Amino acid sequence: MAPISRFRRRPRTAGWPRGTLGNPPHPARSPAIPVHPRVSRTYCRSACALLAEKRPGRFSCAGCGQALFASDGKFESGTGWPSFGAPLEGAVETQVDRSLFMVRTEVHCARCGSHLGHVFPDGPPPTGLRYCINGVALDFAPG
Numbered sequence: 230m231a232p233i234s235r236f237r238r239r240p241r242t243a244g245w246p247r248g249t250l251g252n253p254p255h256p257a258r259s260p261a262i263p264v265h266p267r268v269s270r271t272y273c274r275s276a277c278a279l280l281a282e283k284r285p286g287r288f289s290c291a292g293c294g295q296a297l298f299a300s301d302g303k304f305e306s307g308t309g310w311p312s313f314g315a316p317l318e319g320a321v322e323t324q325v326d327r328s329l330f331m332v333r334t335e336v337h338c339a340r341c342g343s344h345l346g347h348v349f350p351d352g353p354p355p356t357g358l359r360y361c362i363n364g365v366a367l368d369f370a371p372g
């Protein structure tokens with residue numbers, strides 16, 4: 230008499246749905262998990278490009294070209310965002326921003342209205358302000 234095991238059904242491969250035929254896909258060939266653009270290196274490189282900008286010059290609106298900040302007002306805030314103590318006279322406007330369950334002061338270009346970032350009251354002297362600006366909203370012109 231044949232051993233009982235000969236009549237048992239072969240166990241399904243663990244973890245594969247019933248009806249799946251063929252070999253499981255190789256992990257290296259499966260589609261890569263998409264990376265959110267905010268954490269991808271490409272985004273960081275472009276957003277942080279002006280973070281390391283230390284030459285004298287002017288930062289202008291990427292939307293309309295209006296000069297917004299002078300390089301001598303820029304400081305290293307440690308936040309990863311280009312930060313300035315003050316904008317050029319009349320270059321930016323602000324409004325209260327209540328998004329993300331916070332009350333912040335939004336900063337935008339006075340000419341074209343492009344969103345630039347936010348201003349916080351924790352900057353260094355003499356202004357005590359920190360204009361925290363998204364690098365992709367700015368262009369830099371040395372000189």
Ligand SMILES: [Zn+2]
Pocket residue numbers: 290291292293294295338339340341342343
């Ligand atoms: Zn503008």
